[in-house]
Amino acid sequence: MNLIADILMAAGSFGAAIYCYVLSARLKKFTALENGMGSAIAVLSVQVDDMTKALEKARNSASGSATSLEGLTTRAETVAARIELLLASMHDLPDPAPRAAPPPAAAAPEPEDEDRKLRFIRRRSSRNDLEAAE
Template identity: 60%
Template sequence: MELIADILLVAGALGAGFYCYILSRRLSRFNDLETGVGGAVAVLSVQVDDLTKTLEAAQNTAGASGAALETLTERAETVAKHLELMVASMHDLPAAAPKASEQKTPLGPIFRRHDATGASQ
């Protein structure tokens, strides 16, 4: 009886050892840096670093654009205030008298003399 138990124990130990060997090979292929998941993780890590740098550059550009836009907005508000003052001061000016060339003169009938030949004088 003890012999059968020892044989089963050795068989179980050999089976567990073989199972561990197979798992070790699969795990080494899984973590391979060129073809396995390890390579994919390495590539994704590099891509994350690149995206982080790109995001920082975009944030810096957006900050600079925001500052420039704020400066332009302030200038536009200042110019708008000046224009409002100019328009308001235009209402205080007296109405300009029309120029002599723009004044309409009522024209009456025009008479011309003609000599005997028919030429006007």
């Protein structure tokens, strides 16, 4: 019975050793920076850093734009209030005096004939123009 237990124990330890060797080889390939997943992870890490910097710049720009827009909105509201006040004060002004009639024109325009027909003139282009276009 002890012999069978020792054989099973040796087989199990031999299997674990093979498993560890295979994992070690895979881990070396995984962490190699020249090729494999290690290089991909390194590239992705650099890209994440670049995107973080770009995101921070965009946040700063957006906050600056928001501050500027808020100032412009406040200014526009102030100007709109002033315009409303000016329009309200325009209603209090008296009506202007009626204007004098314009002087009669020196020559009266000719009345248009309703029977008059429009003429259309069509011109034919010369051959030289067509040859130059081709």
